[in-house]
Amino acid sequence: MRCLLIITLLFIQSADYFVYSRRLLFGRPIDKHGFLGLPRTTLKQSEIESIAKEQWFEQKLDHFDPTNLLTWKQRYFINDDMFNRSNTNSPIFLQLGGEGEASAVWLKEGQIATNYGPHYQALQILLEHRYYGQSRPTQDMSTENLKYLTSEQALQDAANFIEFINEKYGLNKHKWIVFGGSYSGSLAAWFRMKYPHLVAGAIASSAPVQAVLDFEDYLKVVDESLGKKCVREIKSATDDLTELIKSKNNWPVIEKKFKLCTPFNGTNSLDVSNFFGNLAGNFEGVVQYNKDNRAFEGGSSITIDDLCSVMTDLNSNINSTDRLAKVNQILLKSQSQECLEFKYDDYVKKMLVVDFDKTEVPSARQWVYQTCTEFGFYQTSDRNDQPFGHYFPLDFFIKQCIDIYGSEFNKNFLEKSIQFTNNFYGGYNLTVSNVMFINGLIDPWHALGILEDLNPTAKALVMKKTAHCADMYPDSSEDPSELKSTRNVIKQMIGKFIQ
Ligand SMILES: *[C@@H]1O[C@H](CO)[C@@H](O)[C@H](O)[C@H]1NC(C)=O
Numbered sequence: 001m002r003c004l005l006i007i008t009l010l011f012i013q014s015a016d017y018f019v020y021s022r023r024l025l026f027g028r029p030i031d032k033h034g035f036l037g038l039p040r041t042t043l044k045q046s047e048i049e050s051i052a053k054e055q056w057f058e059q060k061l062d063h064f065d066p067t068n069l070l071t072w073k074q075r076y077f078i079n080d081d082m083f084n085r086s087n088t089n090s091p092i093f094l095q096l097g098g099e100g101e102a103s104a105v106w107l108k109e110g111q112i113a114t115n116y117g118p119h120y121q122a123l124q125i126l127l128e129h130r131y132y133g134q135s136r137p138t139q140d141m142s143t144e145n146l147k148y149l150t151s152e153q154a155l156q157d158a159a160n161f162i163e164f165i166n167e168k169y170g171l172n173k174h175k176w177i178v179f180g181g182s183y184s185g186s187l188a189a190w191f192r193m194k195y196p197h198l199v200a201g202a203i204a205s206s207a208p209v210q211a212v213l214d215f216e217d218y219l220k221v222v223d224e225s226l227g228k229k230c231v232r233e234i235k236s237a238t239d240d241l242t243e244l245i246k247s248k249n250n251w252p253v254i255e256k257k258f259k260l261c262t263p264f265n266g267t268n269s270l271d272v273s274n275f276f277g278n279l280a281g282n283f284e285g286v287v288q289y290n291k292d293n294r295a296f297e298g299g300s301s302i303t304i305d306d307l308c309s310v311m312t313d314l315n316s317n318i319n320s321t322d323r324l325a326k327v328n329q330i331l332l333k334s335q336s337q338e339c340l341e342f343k344y345d346d347y348v349k350k351m352l353v354v355d356f357d358k359t360e361v362p363s364a365r366q367w368v369y370q371t372c373t374e375f376g377f378y379q380t381s382d383r384n385d386q387p388f389g390h391y392f393p394l395d396f397f398i399k400q401c402i403d404i405y406g407s408e409f410n411k412n413f414l415e416k417s418i419q420f421t422n423n424f425y426g427g428y429n430l431t432v433s434n435v436m437f438i439n440g441l442i443d444p445w446h447a448l449g450i451l452e453d454l455n456p457t458a459k460a461l462v463m464k465k466t467a468h469c470a471d472m473y474p475d476s477s478e479d480p481s482e483l484k485s486t487r488n489v490i491k492q493m494i495g496k497f498i499q
């Protein structure tokens with residue numbers, strides 16, 4: 001699992017800590033999409049393998065077509081170190097994989113493995129989500145084959161899997177709890193809603209439960225987290241840049257200042273959109289993961305304060321545009337990137353690769369497909385009062401759906417898909433019991449989450465100063481007290497669920 005999540009979407013910077021793939025669009029982790037990436041850990045590969053060996057489960061390709069008998073192999077990991085099999089009060093903790101490769105590190109590090117798991121002597125299992133990592137239902141990711149990539153199929157995968165494990169290990173008397181962060185947090189809540197007979201409860205961290213095509217409020221939360229002064233300087237830089245790009249004499253200057261990989265041409269509006277999107281992405285990524293101890297996961301330790309102290313440093317003799325360029329350089333350096341990629345066509349070309357093993361952007365084609373068919377979540381520049389310019393409106397994102405998957409993925413299609421998703425799960429109005437929703441107000445995704453108790457057993461925990469999925473990471477000496485107490489409440493709540 002990952003608090004992958006999720007997130008922000010589209011797109012792309014590297015999450016892979018061995019190969020730094022270049023940032024293609026919006027400076028987002030390739031494997032992260034704003035959610036969590038592959039865990040960075042000090043453990044060696046052999047140590048990770050010794051946490052839990054990968055295992056495979058024969059899974060149905062299409063749960064909703066009884067006549068389709070095709071199957072594929074879904075990957076999972078089990079850690080039974082703490083499990084007390086002879087005590088039927090010992091629960092089973094199922095971490096649901098999200099939109100990226102699953103890693104057994106989550107069965108050894110992170111809150112579930114180090115805190116809740118040992119406390120309850122739980123059997124810990126991690127199930128990889130179909131189409132991500134090594135769980136490959138079809139030969140490739142052609143648009144035709146991706147039709148089996150839906151959250152509903154993934155939920156039914158988990159239901160099948162639970163029955164299989166109960167039978168295989170004779171665990172019928174033990175209670176299950178599902179966990180997830182970001183997209184997989186939504187899956188956890190939805191799983192409890194649809195299959196209450198299979199799990200006693202769900203812990204949903206930073207879960208965006210409401211699908212939305214134009215997630216313009218994402219930048220609203222980013223602004224609030226950055227603060228007025230910082231936002232003012234960003235706006236001033238954006239305004240200046242907007243003037244600069246009008247004259248082609250300035251293009252080579254922009255190329256140099258922002259360390260672009262290829263020459264800048266201000267008449268190519270898609271590249272310009274992507275360029276400004278990348279500059280916004282520099283701030284978005286840092287806000288989303290501000291101080292959340294994600295060094296554990298390969299994230300950078302750059303904080304909002306680091307970036308905003310550069311932007312608001314009026315004593316330095318450089319103007320706001322140059323300060324924005326400096327922020328960009330800090331981010332490039334932290335990601336070991338030589339230069340900033342911003343060519344739209346290059347991005348689309350990479351996204352068109354359907355071979356699981358040949359793609360340079362693991363998980364990206366799959367997750368963007370899910371945004372184009374189920375969730376939207378596009379972090380557009382459509383809000384009036386945000387400082388990043390209006391270069392990446394909704395149509396820019398819809399164009400990506402069309403260019404990558406085909407002309408039928410147009411605006412009308414997307415609107416209907418999102419309507420379906422909210423109708424199917426209930427959006428903000430989902431009706432569940434025994435679910436704990438956890439959000440941090442610095443995290444822009446909280447805008448799509450559950451922030452108030454739905455009923456006495458479906459509760460919301462809101463932290464004022466934490467970022468995306470902060471509750472899921474290992475303890476750190478810098479953890480604020482609200483985070484510590486949240487983890488305690490979660491721990492107690494699990495106890496109530498399995499009583
Ligand atoms: C496991 O559970 C059994 C039955 O409740 C109990 O007697 C035993 O002490 C437990 N073992 C551990 C290691 O806690």
Ligand SMILES: *[C@@H]1O[C@H](CO)[C@@H](O)[C@H](O)[C@H]1NC(C)=O
Pocket residue numbers: 240318319321322
């Ligand atoms: C900011 O300063 C740089 C020189 O350091 C200059 O090239 C650029 O034109 C300035 N931008 C504005 C908007 O004044």
Ligand SMILES: *[C@@H]1O[C@H](CO)[C@@H](O)[C@H](O)[C@H]1NC(C)=O
Pocket residue numbers: 248265266267268
């Ligand atoms: C910029 O792109 C336009 C249209 O694609 C082209 O005509 C023009 O020559 C380019 N300018 C430069 C300086 O590359």
Ligand SMILES: *[C@@H]1O[C@H](CO)[C@@H](O)[C@H](O)[C@H]1NC(C)=O
Pocket residue numbers: 422423426427428429
């Ligand atoms: C949730 O309920 C509110 C108020 O009843 C309603 O306005 C909204 O459309 C509902 N949302 C969904 C996704 O059904």
